[in-house]
Amino acid sequence: MTKILVVDDERNIRKVMERRLEKLNYEVQAVESGIEAIEVLNNGENFDLILLDQMMPEMDGLETFENIKTLAAPPPVIMFTAHGSLRLAVEFMKAGGSDFAQKPVDFGTLNIQIIRAINHTKLERKFRETKIACQAAEEASHLKDQFLALISHEIRTPLSGIISAAQTVERLADRDKLTSERRAKLMNDIVDMGRHLASIIEDILEISKIEAGHVDIVFEAVELRQMTDSFYPGLERQAGEKGLKFEVEIPAGFPLIRADAKRLTQVLINLIGNAIKFTDKGFVRLRADLPEEDESRVVIFVSDTGIGISEESLPEIFDRFKRVETSGKIPGTGLGLAITKKLVELMEGKIEVESEPGKGSTFRVTLPCEGR
Numbered sequence: 001m002t003k004i005l006v007v008d009d010e011r012n013i014r015k016v017m018e019r020r021l022e023k024l025n026y027e028v029q030a031v032e033s034g035i036e037a038i039e040v041l042n043n044g045e046n047f048d049l050i051l052l053d054q055m056m057p058e059m060d061g062l063e064t065f066e067n068i069k070t071l072a073a074p075p076p077v078i079m080f081t082a083h084g085s086l087r088l089a090v091e092f093m094k095a096g097g098s099d100f101a102q103k104p105v106d107f108g109t110l111n112i113q114i115i116r117a118i119n120h121t122k123l124e125r126k127f128r129e130t131k132i133a134c135q136a137a138e139e140a141s142h143l144k145d146q147f148l149a150l151i152s153h154e155i156r157t158p159l160s161g162i163i164s165a166a167q168t169v170e171r172l173a174d175r176d177k178l179t180s181e182r183r184a185k186l187m188n189d190i191v192d193m194g195r196h197l198a199s200i201i202e203d204i205l206e207i208s209k210i211e212a213g214h215v216d217i218v219f220e221a222v223e224l225r226q227m228t229d230s231f232y233p234g235l236e237r238q239a240g241e242k243g244l245k246f247e248v249e250i251p252a253g254f255p256l257i258r259a260d261a262k263r264l265t266q267v268l269i270n271l272i273g274n275a276i277k278f279t280d281k282g283f284v285r286l287r288a289d290l291p292e293e294d295e296s297r298v299v300i301f302v303s304d305t306g307i308g309i310s311e312e313s314l315p316e317i318f319d320r321f322k323r324v325e326t327s328g329k330i331p332g333t334g335l336g337l338a339i340t341k342k343l344v345e346l347m348e349g350k351i352e353v354e355s356e357p358g359k360g361s362t363f364r365v366t367l368p369c370e371g372r
């Protein structure tokens, strides 16, 4: 049933309105002031339409209407003006009012105005919703185009490398100039570039899967020490090859983390892999801690003494394909952190970073724990 709120300071008029509108099959609630009307509306009561008197003590119709307009989804408003106050009616319509009627009210005409105002508002809302949906679709399509352009660019580089190396092999072989040394080197390059290409494609598939919501997170109780033990030897060797120390600090009795073990491993390996990659001397450290402010969470820090990240680049490093200029010759696609951030968020966690160029970086991952 269509619900109407009548706002009028005169008791008699409220009574007449209630009676006549109920006869027209409307559900009516009547209040005696603008202030009361706003109270009712702020309490979350929904109406399909408001009939508002202009002349009221304290807060007049126009002022009440200004307040109504601030609601999230204001209902249409028809205002009653006294005879000869057309100027106010015009002002009201200019401010976005739906319609106006002059007292004494003709209920036949008013009924038509009510139906028209409600329909108009419905259409307007529908139009706005459609417009928002269109804008969102356009934006998504634009992002997809951008993504495709970036992917093509990323793939083209190793692919051209592979083609050119293969052509060199062919050319040299044709002229009998392909020494076994040269051959081994070119083949090695081809395999390296091929692997790089495969890893880019794997990362692209991974991020597309995450964005399409096709990654299922299976929460389980994760023992952090056990997890770091599983990847420590490999990463320690990798760090060792660059002369770096890789340290893991987990306090005794550290609580179980609530996370997807496979995904958390991926996150930590990504962060430690970056830390090793972007550090030339010093150390890379994983440190676990319990934040004082939140008993339901744990924090894992991955820090390094590497090249660091400038302040202006910090907000962008989690974007897809974002690589900071300083990482120039260091290989990578710039998808690692985008994937990492999405995975952390899927596990109801948060990732933050602090860094000082030339000194090092610290990534801070906060995750829910099983109770401490």
Ligand SMILES: Nc1ncnc2c1ncn2[C@@H]1O[C@H](COP(=O)(O)OP(=O)(O)OP(=O)(O)O)[C@@H](O)[C@H]1O
Residues within 6 Å of the ligand: 203, 274, 275, 276, 278, 304, 306, 307, 308, 309, 317, 318, 322, 323, 324, 325, 326, 327, 331, 332, 333, 334, 335, 336, 337, 338, 361
């Ligand atoms: N520990 C770090 N120290 C300094 N810079 C970093 C660090 N981690 C990330 N960055 C910067 O952030 C950028 C994005 O990181 P991300 O892991 O997404 O990409 P990548 O390591 O370059 O490539 P990928 O991980 O896809 O192989 C890096 O290119 C680098 O510029």
Ligand SMILES: [Mg+2]
Residues within 6 Å of the ligand: 270, 273, 274, 332, 334, 335, 336, 337
């Ligand atoms: Mg990386």
